Structure formats: structure tokens, C-alpha cells
Amino acid sequence: MDEKLLKKMCIEARKIFLSSLEAVEPYASVKRSVRIAGNKLILGTEEQDTTELDLTKYDRVFLVGGGKATAPMARAVEDLFGKKIHKGIINVKYGYTEKLSITRIIEAGHPLPDSNGVEGTKSIIALLKECGKKDLIFSLISGGGSALLPLPAGDITLSEKLKMTSSLMACGATIDEINAVRKHISSVKGGQMAKAAYPATTINLILSDVVGNKMDVIASGPFVPDSSTFNDAWEILKKYNLKNIPATILAHLKSGMEGQVSETPKADEPFFSSVHSLIVASNTLALKAASKKAQELGYKTMILSSMIEGDTTHVAHVHSAIVREIIQTGNPIPSPACILSGGETTVTIKGKGLGGRNQEFALVAAMDISGAENIVILSGGTDGTDGPTDAAGAIADTTTLSRAMDMGLNPGHFLANNDSYHFFQKLGDLLITGPTNTNVMDLRIMLVNTQVSQFRQD
């Protein structure tokens, strides 16, 4: 172990994390993905397949959206189109606002939707219905969009809808099952905004906060075809034998099955050809930016997966096994190595301490790599807030445990009490970025260097 080299690696890990945050910043992400060249609107980056639209076909530009990151996304569209924007409305979380020229920002409840959200969504639907064939709509979607764009269908109230969702969560329904039900008791989710916007052309810009970037899942896909049906929703309620389902919900689902209420739009609906959906930022993009920065710093890099889910402790053990393998055999890539992964793990809270999944990941990893050669493991949430803490995550290295022991801290006790925040706070190894206004889930950055430090001579 080489403490000077380790310190340098810790700083490098932080730099790599910050580089990846820059790449998924909402304003920059929209600017990178949408360009105007003469009369052409070009969608997509050079690395993607691009779509070109002829701007002379459109008279007016509109802007709608919902999600925590949509204010800076809207600013980017305003910067591009200026006064050509006729009108805009976006729903954001309380406090997630900023100064925009034209677009009206409605602050609303998240994670629990509220009446502000409902009123904003009604205004958005009214705006979409106002649009005609010669209008171009920008729809801005990011994490939190599902709660921030609530509009219960039929006579269902917001509180009935919320009760339904929490019953489904409590009975162990899968996320796909919950989404199928939610889309069928909503007036906007599951492609219904696309239907409202027709015959206008919609450019649907998405900042993805879900594993696998499924567009029908992000914010419940208001502009994306839905594959589930009223019958599916009904079968799911039957499957879990749910009691006390509000009568309004049962009535609405029955009407849907009998064809009295329209089904959510399916992929073969012709109006989806007027919607151009594009992921402007994602965990994959953050990983690529991290990989680029790590290469600049001299590391060989490997992106393991952007889709890592599961229990934090076990996922951390697998990651530790990979970095320890680098030291033992040079697999999967030789030192100096940077292994990257993304996704979102879960923590089963048993203790009363303070922490988050990223800080807990770092604590487990610290125990696994203790005393090995030079290893640094950073785990951080791209939104800057890990669990209910002011830290984005934490940084572990091969001296973390011995430094903790020297201070009289027992890592096992902190772990058992889910108190990773105070463990890393005492060591000065929290990762603090402040709120980042973006969210593409979590990143892990693992650096291994078995070489002798270039500073040893100093």
C-alpha cells in the first residue's frame, strides 16, 4: 500500500464522478441532443442515429413537461428557440424552479402528488389540445415525472389513486404490475399525452432515471405506447386479492374492459409517428463520461453494467471480488484499472443510523478491500442526495478500516446500525456535491493501481 498514491487516487475518483455529473446535467444534455442548423432541427448526438425535422413546416413551438430536472431542460429549449416559443408549462418539484423567459413553472408535490400537480397537468393537457398540425411541441420528461404529472381518470380522486398504488406496493406486486394499473386509472400516463397532442409533432426529450432506460417506464411514459390493457390491470387486482378497492376505480376499470372508456394507446396508433422520443441523458451516458475521464487520467477502463440492482451488501461483495481479482491475476483488466458500474441497489434498513445505499456500499466495500494493495471505491448518487443525507455517497480505500480502527470506530457496528453517514463523516470521506438537479441513478467508480507510486522519490 502506498498512502500518497492512494490519496491521489481518491482525488481522481472524485474528478471522475464530477465529470460524469457534467455529462448528464439537464441543460447541457438537451443542448447536446437538439441543434438548429439553418431551417433544420437535428435531434440526437453524433454517436446516435440522428433525426432531422424541417422547421419551415411549423408555425409555433410549445413546451410541456414534468419531472425534477425539467426547469434546466426548458431553459435549454428556450435558449434554442427564444421568442418562437408560443407557450410553455412544466410541473417541477417544490424548490426545483429557476428563472425562465416564457415557460410557466408550476411547483408541485413529490414524491406524493398534490392538487398543484393535478392543476398543472390539466393546464398541460389543455395546451396540448390547443395545438394543431403546424405546431411543434417539446415534451420534457425526467425522474419524478410520474408524481409530478398526476391526473386521475374518470371520477377517481387523487387520494384514491394514491391508496391504490400503496396497496399494490404493500402486497408485493412487481413494478410492471403497478405501472399497468396506474396507467389505467390515469388520464395522462401510458401514451395518453401523445394522443392529446395529435396532430401536432412532438419531440419527447427524456432524462432517464430507470434501469434499462425503458421509455414507457420513465415518468410512466406519457408520450410512449403502453403494452398493458384494462384486462391486465383487472387481473392484477384479482391476483393479489386486494380488498377495499375504491368503487370509482373498479367502475373505471370495468368501463374500460367494456370499451366505454378508451384503452391506453398501443404501439400501432398512427399518431405515435408524430412523436420523436430521445433519451438525452442516462446512466450509460454518465458511465461513458466517467470512462473517458478515467482514460485521460491514465487508467484502463471497463464498464461493467448500467443495470446493477439488488441488495447493496451482496452487490458490493461482487464488486470487491472483481477489484481483488485485478490485484491477484490482472483480470478482468490489468492495473492501473478503473471499473465502472451503474444502476440502483436497495438497502433493507434494520438500524437507526443515518446513511444511504451508496454510503452503505462504500462501507461494505471498505471491509472487503481492507489492507489490500491500492484500491479506491467511490459510490455516489447522481442526484447528489444519498438516502436522507446531504451526501451523494462516500469513498472507501484500502486504509479506510485501519484509519477507522485508529479512531476507535467499529465498522461492523456502523454497518449493523445502517449508520454509514456518520462513519464516513468522521473519516472525512463523504462525497458531497450538493443537489445536482439531475438524476440518472447511481455510479460506482473503482480504481486499482498495483504500481509503485511515481511520487515515492519525493
Added chain:
Amino acid sequence: MDEKLLKKMCIEARKIFLSSLEAVEPYASVKRSVRIAGNKLILGTEEQDTTELDLTKYDRVFLVGGGKATAPMARAVEDLFGKKIHKGIINVKYGYTEKLSITRIIEAGHPLPDSNGVEGTKSIIALLKECGKKDLIFSLISGGGSALLPLPAGDITLSEKLKMTSSLMACGATIDEINAVRKHISSVKGGQMAKAAYPATTINLILSDVVGNKMDVIASGPFVPDSSTFNDAWEILKKYNLKNIPATILAHLKSGMEGQVSETPKADEPFFSSVHSLIVASNTLALKAASKKAQELGYKTMILSSMIEGDTTHVAHVHSAIVREIIQTGNPIPSPACILSGGETTVTIKGKGLGGRNQEFALVAAMDISGAENIVILSGGTDGTDGPTDAAGAIADTTTLSRAMDMGLNPGHFLANNDSYHFFQKLGDLLITGPTNTNVMDLRIMLVNTQVSQFRQD
């Protein structure tokens, strides 16, 4: 998905697994690592650092050992030295015997040691003490060696020793803690055979069945220095506040702390310079052989880690996330890809079904990859027996779930009942090799091919 290509990939996964088994077959492993050239004995393969011994220095060759794989290892040494072998004794598990010319095979209890094991170990110690400076001893060690080479210290009985170990396991002691205690209530573990063999020269050939190939852990390291002390062992018993510790054990540990009984030999003991230890087969070696075979079959390969431990379900999810990433972004390596990993996971048994950690891994993976492009995931134990079954493991592919559904099998029910054996048996996707006489833990072989099948024209 391409069923013809998938079938081909399933056959390839089996071929890759069999190639890795060949590489760690005990007889072949010894033959590869020990060669005679003229008067020189060369230890190590071309890929390793080799050690040369001058055979003219030695008058006699002896052979001792313990472990499930030691009969074929002994046959390899007999093939090399023929009648130059003066005497040999090895302890193997009941039924793990074969025909040898000179070496006496003692069949004994495993995983529970018995009096046959004790008698055999006494004979081995007597043989070692008989050896002098001009003798060359081959010590053959493999998985199971700890139970197969039992010799309680002092007045401790075998049943007292077993009781001690099971109390430690029950109270949640770590494996390092259990080993520290075991080595200090034994007359052979923790380097004590090396002491008995001195002043002879010992060649200690090890077939590793532990994560990280720690030589002091494999079979409790009878020829390897021990870093733990009588004081450590005493503190561990105090830490877990164990009741009903046999008086003989307490007395022996006290004698040890008071210096009336010798401490286990430490790394600075001069007689360890007469011991040449060499890992002749390991999980890493199996992974390398698998990688070579996969490359011959046209795959790009990546060895993730040989040290994967933890809960089977979560570990399987991480593996699935990596192969799904290949399909989505070509990371960490592009298709056609073969990702390899090794180690040994654990299963918390809740159901009453039949299965093992490898079959359960395959079942979880089957659910994760269902319906994706062409993916095959094989998980198998290199000893050929996964849990209490006659299968080494199982093979999952992207059609496993739909084929199961067609047969009316509910994979979730089989998983909840820990009944992976019957699930894969019904599908015809068990991996059956029969007992392999070796054990370097488990292997996972994951094949991904997003290409169109070359057979599509047929």
C-alpha cells in the same frame, strides 16, 4: 432470439465447462506442475515461476496427503517416480479410492472426521518423523483435507473437537476465527506437519478449493505457516461467550498460552525453507481453460473474478445485469461474448425442494434474461455435485422461461421452494457430469450472441 443459435450456444457452454474440468483434473494437474528432466525435478508450469531441485541429493521419496482428490494426485507422483517411492500414505473420503502401486490409501470420514481418519493421520505423522535430510516428501493436499487429516491435540477427543467447531459455527464466528481455534486444538493443522517432516524436503502440492487460494486455509494448511496464536484462540472463545467448552480444550489452550505446549509454527521458522508449496489447480486455472476454449469457439472472453461469494440470488442478478448490458451497449465486451466467473455462493434454504447453489443461480438468471436476445448462462460445481443432487448445475437460456410456461411450470414457485433441480430436470437442462474427483469451487459461463445465426439459411 434464434432458437437454432441458442441450441448451439448451449452445447458450446457445456463444452467450455468440460474443458475447464479437464484442466483441473487432479492427475493431469500434478503431471503438468511436476516434471523430471535428467537429475532435475522442475516444479511449476511455464506460466509460473519454476523451482528446480537436484534429485541426486535425495535417497528416498515419500508420499503423504489428505483430501478427496489425492488418490489421482498420488497416481501421478507414482507414475513419475515409480519404484523410487519408498512409502506412501494418503487419507481419502470413503469411495474416493483407486488402484495405486505403492501408496497405502486409507478411506475415512468426510465431512465428519472419524477414527479411520485419526489412525491414518497418526501413521502419516509417524512416516514424516521417520524421514531424514536425504528424503524427499510429496505432500498432496486437496479440498476435504481438513476433515480427512484429524488429530486432536493433547487429551482432546475427536468428538470434543467436533463439538467445538460446531459451537463456533453456530455462534456466527468468521471462518478465520474458526480456523484459528481449530489449528490450536490440533496436532497437525497450521504447519505442524512441516515441523514433523523436518529435516526432509517437502514438496507440497495443493489443489485449491478456497476463494483466493489461501494456502494456510486449504485443508487447514498442514505444511503452511500459521499466523494465529493460542491467545487469539482464547480471545475468540471469550468473544462469543461460549458455554460448555470441554475441559480438555480449555486446559490445552491454557497450556499453550503458558508456553507448556508449542505454538503452531510461524513464518519465520527455518524449517519452512525446506517446504516448496505449489498450487497445482485452482478456480483461476479452470477459468483460464474455459476462456481458452471459448476463444477457440469464436467468443471474445472476459474473466470477471474467481472470488465471487455471497447470496446466490443477488449474485445472479449482478451477472444478469452484465450480460444484458452487452446486448444494450456492447459493454463490458462486445458480442459474441463469453463472461466467466468463479467462486462459491450461498443459498438460504426456505423451501423443501431439491437443488443446489448452481441450479438456483441458473433459475434466477433464467428469470432475469427471459425473452432477451441470445443468452446462455451455465452455472456448475467443478466437483460434479451441486448441493444434495446428482447434477453439477444447470443451463439457462433466454427461452427457459417460455419453455417452462408452456409446460405449466411456474419458475417463481420452484425458486420459492428451492426446487431448482426439478425445474431444470423437467426442462432437460440439468448439467450432469457425474463425480469429477476434483473441486475448485463453481464456474459460471455466460454466452451472449446478438448476431444473426449462421444457420439461418439452412
